[in-house]
Amino acid sequence: MRDVAIIGVGHTKFGRLKDKNFMDLLIESSIQAIDESNTSENDYDAVYVASMCPGEFCQMTGVASALVDRINLIPAAADHIKNGPASGGSAIKNAFYAIASGLCDLILVTGGEKMTHITIPGFVTSAVATITHHSAERIHGVSLPSFAGLLTRAYLDKYNAKIEWLDSIAIKNHKNGALNPYAHFQRDIEGFMKRAIEKGRGNWNNVNEYLRDLKSNPIIADPLQLFHICPISDGAASVVLCPADQAKNYCDTPIKISGVGQATDTHIIYEREDMTVLDALQICSKQAYEMAKKGPMDMDVAELHDAFAILEAVQSEDMGFFKKGEGAKAAAEGKTEIGGEIPINPSGGLKARGHPLGATGVAQVVELVWQLRGEAGKRQVEGAKSGITCNFGGFGNNIISILTERM
Amino acid sequence: MRDVAIIGVGHTKFGRLKDKNFMDLLIESSIQAIDESNTSENDYDAVYVASMCPGEFCQMTGVASALVDRINLIPAAADHIKNGPASGGSAIKNAFYAIASGLCDLILVTGGEKMTHITIPGFVTSAVATITHHSAERIHGVSLPSFAGLLTRAYLDKYNAKIEWLDSIAIKNHKNGALNPYAHFQRDIEGFMKRAIEKGRGNWNNVNEYLRDLKSNPIIADPLQLFHICPISDGAASVVLCPADQAKNYCDTPIKISGVGQATDTHIIYEREDMTVLDALQICSKQAYEMAKKGPMDMDVAELHDAFAILEAVQSEDMGFFKKGEGAKAAAEGKTEIGGEIPINPSGGLKARGHPLGATGVAQVVELVWQLRGEAGKRQVEGAKSGITCNFGGFGNNIISILTERM
Structure with a gap:
């Protein structure tokens, strides 16, 4: 090749x-x-x-x-x-x-x-739900947000994790998105919430109270709330x-695609041994790392598929950045911020950059190109030389990783 | 490669x-x-x-x-x-x-x-028409059969061709389809018409009168009639x-894919200089021939995209089997029958094998595999060693040719 x-x-x-x-x-x-x-x-x-x-x-x-x-x-x-x-x-x-x-x-x-x-209310969510298994899932009214709710509950239970850790993923991605002129949302929501609290716009004493208030942050698929979900x-x-x-x-700063992986998993989610483990991602990221002769520790930046905050946490584990059960906590500890151990979604991710479905996998690679060229402006990960993506199809039953490097 | x-x-x-x-x-x-x-x-x-x-x-x-x-x-x-x-x-x-x-x-x-x-009446035709140009074509109610009607009229006028020549394409493909156990229609329609005439089921003296009778063979898109159109x-x-x-x-009789070509043309049909010339097919078939180091005269069999009878005629010209304007006549002269100069659509083509849209391009290659293996039964083209397809997307604006050979 x-x-x-x-x-x-x-x-x-x-x-x-x-x-x-x-x-x-x-x-x-x-x-x-x-x-x-x-x-x-x-x-x-x-x-x-x-x-x-x-x-x-x-x-x-x-x-x-x-x-x-x-x-x-x-x-x-x-x-x-x-x-x-x-x-x-x-x-x-x-x-x-x-x-x-x-x-x-x-x-x-x-x-x-x-x-x-x-x-038409619900049209988009219903159209996207045509990707689920028709007789085992779709006819029962399952949608992708409902799966994300189930996964969140399973993850919080299994790993004794806190919903606040997932909040921190959304807050971080909005903070990054505020630095991305192409993002759907370009507002630092932590600052936004703090100003609302200061101005006495609600009965909250801090950001956590704001986020737990079901009027300011409604439930979408229990326990997932609005701020955990991409637009x-x-x-x-x-x-x-x-x-x-x-x-x-053609150009002075080409970026090499040095690894590509893709793998599938069961269509029906209840057929998986453990919903909190993304087998397809473990396989496809390994394919990409091996093709590039790199490992997760060689990555300087990653663009993950945070259609729901829980997905960024789980993906960051199955791609090898953190141990199982530690992804959400790592995000809460700032390890995935720009300047952290492994900056994840400097673009703002699906949460803040937005999620025009077919565009997302390409936009992830575009962000890596900007990062590796050193052209990412205020959201630049300093000295980034290698980056990887996770582009998530279905509900984890078809995942692709693309690994890029400076040449 | x-x-x-x-x-x-x-x-x-x-x-x-x-x-x-x-x-x-x-x-x-x-x-x-x-x-x-x-x-x-x-x-x-x-x-x-x-x-x-x-x-x-x-x-x-x-x-x-x-x-x-x-x-x-x-x-x-x-x-x-x-x-x-x-x-x-x-x-x-x-x-x-x-x-x-x-x-x-x-x-x-x-x-x-x-x-x-x-x-739902018209649903399928409308869904397929979403492939046309929305502001220049679709909003005016254009469908693919209507384009085929226009093309037929242009071809008949330009080359002084006869509608009966197009009938012969449909008759030939039904004759072949009658020999294909996988075909949608497995009836020799010429025999069917002759029996109907013999039994006095209508006011016809011969097959041509049967086919011109708009009760037995209704107009779909003037001058195309029902028998010119695939199901x-x-x-x-x-x-x-x-x-x-x-x-x-893996197997004793593998078949090599020795050439692949694909080319596009204008989305809006009126932007083409001459509707009766398929530029994209000339280009993609040339790509396939060149990759395989073969020419049209080396082909023993071809599977073309006769969604409408006129298409088989035009395609047989633009792939190099006949001069421009001579494809329909060649079919009427029997040159494209099994046993003829270049057997076209021994499978029955889209007309008789049927046209489940996404299946067609694969089924064309499957037929070539059977022909080249010598496993095509009663519709076998004797000694076939090389074959080519034309798979037609849109209305000629995205065409693929695949050339296969015995190994």
Whole structure:
């Protein structure tokens, strides 16, 4: 196989983007990445689009063919890759294979989703729940937030953990998001809560009381509250890939994709021995580490899939950063902050950057590229040389890790 | 890159399969292919699922992760590849890259669609029309059959062709389908019409009068009539791929994938200079021929995408079998029959085998495998050594060709 590098990235603002439709978003980030990589429209072999539900949300199919047309890359090949909220990771993986094989030399990967225009209550959550097992789970009304509630309860019980530790993950990610100009939410919520307390806006004496108040922080899926859960967002992100040995022809600071892993687990969650252990993540992160000849202790930064705060805690364990049961506590102790032992989600993560489903896996890699190039501004992890992602499909039944390094 | 071979295939009956849901179909063809290839469940690196609209038709997302679970291939990687009616070709292409790269050694590709359970009038045609350009085409009510009607009219006018020549394509494909135990329709419609004429069931003196009678053969999209158009079908098909140099470890008659091409064209059809010329097919078939170091005259058999009879005629020209404007006439002269110059769609094609959207591109390759192995029974093309496909996405804006050979 040939080594593969990232030579350009694009990223729209994430959020409630009323003036932009699905295709606008894909085009915007794609053109940024093409421009940044100094590539010519004529040289592209293929385009991969990652999106979970453009048919359901925007009545669009054939979205990759449509994008190739809009950005003038005809006759480049075009495929749409779907793997639920891990579609972005899957699209990068397939582009990586195509370059590694020697059959393609230049590929654009764009992930995106348009969600906030949907006004039917529950429509988005129901559409996402089509990823669960239909006869064992979905017909009983299970949704992804409800699984996250179950997982949180199991984790708190098993490891004698505290819900406040999960609060700290959300607070940290919002703090990081406040430093990310592309984030959906750019407000430091700890400061926001403290000001509300000072101004006597409620009957709270401290942040913990604010967070336990079910009026200011409603229950979504007991014991998960609003502040533990990522938003519904619009947005897109892009990367341009080429063979590593050609990367310097295009840009001065290419970033190498040195490890890629993907693994699946049981579709039905009750078939897993222990819900708090993500077998698929242990397997796929090991694949990525081994391909890159690195280990978790070599990582300087990680972008994890904190659709729910509990997921960041569990993922940080199954990727080898902390022992089982210690991820949430480590976050509460500041070990995952920028400047901590292993900075997690300097971008703000899904919680603050937002979670346009198909965009997320690509946006994670874009953040790593910025971090490894030293271009992450106020949220820069100093001297970061290696980073890894966890992009989480289904409820842990299809996970992808991508490991990137400075060249 | 490494050479890639097909070591096992699977194919459900296509048709109106009331007793089988979407997942049943994927499982059935997958298990056939796994069994036939003498592979172990533990050895699979990845599964690719091709399906156009499982979200819209069956309210299912994450279909690849679901399949991996059902057929016991966990923790193999799993991705869902979408490219409209060319999803099957795209899935095989991506699996081909993954094996060629050296990063995967054993991959299952399964394409499938469940469509006939949908009872809302126009729902399927509308869902498929989401692949057209939304502001230039779809909002005006354009559907894929209407484009096929336009193309037919343009072709008949430009090349002074006769609608009867297109009839002959449908008649030939039904004749072939009658020899294919997996086909949706297994009736020789020429014989059927002749018997109806003999029995005086209508006011016809010959087959041509039968076919021009708008009661027996209604207009769908003028000048296309019912008999020129493929059905809506349920079904699935599978192939198992491995490196060519390992293929004989699994089976005695591996078939090599020696060429793969994919190309795109304008999304809006009126932006093409000449609707009767499929630029994307000329490009992608050339890519496949060049990769395989072969030309159209080396092909012994071809599986084309006759969703509408006109498409088989035009495709047979743009792939180099006939000069522009001569494809329909060549079919009428019997040149594309089994035993003719270049047998096209010995399987029955989309017209008779049926067209479960995501399954079609995989089923085309399965038919080539059977033909090249000499296992095609009564529809065998004698001595076939090389074959090629055309899998047609959108309305010609994303086309894939896969070239296979005996090893």
